[in-house]
Amino acid sequence: MAGLVxxxxxxxxxxxxxxxxxxxxxLVPELVADLSAALxxxxxxxxxxxxxxxxxxxxxxxxxxxxxxxxxxPLGVTAMMRACQGIVRRLVALPLPVVAAVEGAAFxxxxxxxxxxxxxxxxxxxxxxxxxxxxxxMPDLGLLWSLPQxxxxxxxxxxxxxxxxxxxxxxxxxxxxxxxxxxGEVLSTALSRAALLAEAAPGAVxxxxxxxAAWPQGLDDVLRAEEAGQAMLIATQDHxxxxxxxxxxxxxxxxxx
Numbered sequence: 001m002a003g004l005v006x007x008x009x010x011x012x013x014x015x016x017x018x019x020x021x022x023x024x025x026x027l028v029p030e031l032v033a034d035l036s037a038a039l040x041x042x043x044x045x046x047x048x049x050x051x052x053x054x055x056x057x058x059x060x061x062x063x064x065x066x067x068x069x070x071x072x073x074p075l076g077v078t079a080m081m082r083a084c085q086g087i088v089r090r091l092v093a094l095p096l097p098v099v100a101a102v103e104g105a106a107f108x109x110x111x112x113x114x115x116x117x118x119x120x121x122x123x124x125x126x127x128x129x130x131x132x133x134x135x136x137x138m139p140d141l142g143l144l145w146s147l148p149q150x151x152x153x154x155x156x157x158x159x160x161x162x163x164x165x166x167x168x169x170x171x172x173x174x175x176x177x178x179x180x181x182x183x184g185e186v187l188s189t190a191l192s193r194a195a196l197l198a199e200a201a202p203g204a205v206x207x208x209x210x211x212x213a214a215w216p217q218g219l220d221d222v223l224r225a226e227e228a229g230q231a232m233l234i235a236t237q238d239h240x241x242x243x244x245x246x247x248x249x250x251x252x253x254x255x256x257x
Contacts (some may be wrong), residue, residue, distance in 0.1 A: 052097070
């Protein structure tokens with residue numbers, strides 16, 4: 001099977017495109033392997049300052065490949081689960097801001113992957129569904145962790161147990177997603193947001209992502225994390241440049257990762 005993840009560049013922003021439209025970009029093993037490898041490569045590429053994740057063919061990701069799920073092979077299921085979980089771990093741990101550009105369906109594990117990103121841009125035709133319960137399964141790929149960060153717990157129960165299909169507009173109204181783009185402008189809107197994020201201080205963005213990845217945590221844990229992070233950031237060239245620009249009343253261009 002040919003490469004199932006395309007990588008493009010727009011200045012400091014990399015675009016990762018899931019490319020299995022015949023299956024609405026479902027998480028077949030080859031796509032999971034390609035996406036994992038692409039995320040690892042981008043993490044090591046210091047010229048990349050932000051990332052946009054999207055899907056090809058009018059869908060974001062339909063979730064798991066039901067045709068390949070075999071309950072008679074629990075070891076195989078576990079291995080595939082761990083490979084898919086690795087994508088979520090990479091997205092959350094990546095020291096880059098990640099914007100999901102969701103067109104069409106983000107169902108099941110596709111919903112989970114979208115919410116593992118830092119910002120979610122949708123269009124009028126976008127649809128979310130925690131479809132796991134419709135096939136007798138529980139939510140996976142971190143949705144039990146990421147969804148409660150966005151909506152109240154009562155609504156989390158409804159979304160995960162009743163499995164409603166949620167439009168892009170309703171997702172933004174409920175803060176499941178962040179930005180509603182006009183029809184046909186989801187990717188361009190996501191790219192504009194990613195370009196803004198690419199201008200931010202990369203060390204600060206990485207520190208925020210790292211701290212938020214530990215959610216939920218108590219106040220003492222947060223204070224310890226900010227103490228360690230701030231002590232590191234205040235010694236960086238980016239902070240020194242920003243201080244100088246502030247006092248000179250000039251814009252600052254952060255150096256990068």
